[in-house]
Amino acid sequence: MKINRRHMLSLSAGAALFSIAGHRSAWADVPAAEKRIMDFAGGKTPASGKITLTAPEIAENGNTVPISVNVESAMTGGDMVDSVIIVADGNPNPEVATFHFTALSGTAVATTRMRLAKTQNVIAVAKMADGSVFMDKKEVKVTIGGCGG
Amino acid sequence: MAAQPKPRIKVPKEAKAGEVVSIKTLISHEMESGQRKDKDGKVIPRKIINKFACEFNGTPVFSCDIDPAISANPYFEFSAKLTESGTFKFTWIDDDGAIYTDEQKITVN
Numbered sequence: 001m002k003i004n005r006r007h008m009l010s011l012s013a014g015a016a017l018f019s020i021a022g023h024r025s026a027w028a029d030v031p032a033a034e035k036r037i038m039d040f041a042g043g044k045t046p047a048s049g050k051i052t053l054t055a056p057e058i059a060e061n062g063n064t065v066p067i068s069v070n071v072e073s074a075m076t077g078g079d080m081v082d083s084v085i086i087v088a089d090g091n092p093n094p095e096v097a098t099f100h101f102t103a104l105s106g107t108a109v110a111t112t113r114m115r116l117a118k119t120q121n122v123i124a125v126a127k128m129a130d131g132s133v134f135m136d137k138k139e140v141k142v143t144i145g146g147c148g149g
Numbered sequence: 150m151a152a153q154p155k156p157r158i159k160v161p162k163e164a165k166a167g168e169v170v171s172i173k174t175l176i177s178h179e180m181e182s183g184q185r186k187d188k189d190g191k192v193i194p195r196k197i198i199n200k201f202a203c204e205f206n207g208t209p210v211f212s213c214d215i216d217p218a219i220s221a222n223p224y225f226e227f228s229a230k231l232t233e234s235g236t237f238k239f240t241w242i243d244d245d246g247a248i249y250t251d252e253q254k255i256t257v258n
Contacts (some may be wrong), residue, residue, distance in 0.1 A: 064220040095216040104210040106230025107167040113220040
């Protein structure tokens with residue numbers, strides 16, 4: 001009995017490790033996140049630069065992860081940020097939030113707190129008033145997931 | 150059921166014209182994601198605040214479309230650049246149609 005049980009434990013631990021490793025490459029929401037970005041960008045490929053996403057490298061609690069976006073812009077005339085989307089590629093749904101800025105915003109800066117189910121990429125995409133798109137991506141390692149699973 | 154959501158807002162009392170001020174808002178709300186299950190394995194229905202907006206003297210300053218991935222007690226920090234004194238109006242819209250509002254005055258000189 002004792003040996004049997006220990007054997008079972010080691011087997012299941014091994015199986016769990018294997019399934020985690022398998023999961024990473026085959027997670028179904030990465031295409032969903034990419035589709036969300038494509039829809040938002042209107043078919044354009046987002047360039048890097050202009051936008052900075054600030055997120056912790058390691059989040060101990062996936063229920064409240066502070067994130068910040070900052071887009072370089074004068075916020076007047078043609079140099080305006082229209083909106084910024086936040087996308088998470090490992091959550092049950094990739095959408096997190098959409099920020100809408102105006103000339104009264106003064107700067108295109110916003111901070112909020114989000115949920116992360118597991119270790120994943122958080123992506124911020126900015127759409128400027130002239131239609132150009134920029135993105136930034138950060139991997140956040142999550143110790144305890146935040147989706148109540 | 151949780152208590153009536155209560156907004157908490159931090160806006161400076163005074164600002165210089167053209168200065169960029171920071172505004173912090175938080176509202177108490179459970180933000181039930183629709184992903185969780187109860188003891189019997191039934192999905193707890195989604196109930197979140199799905200929209201937040203801030204206006205100044207009737208002109209939009211900042212707004213946000215919110216998905217279930219935003220944490221409970223949703224917090225937003227953003228900026229505003231003002232040239233005149235006036236009133237900020239903050240609005241949160243719940244999935245059940247309820248609207249929560251608050252106002253803050255600022256003097257610009």
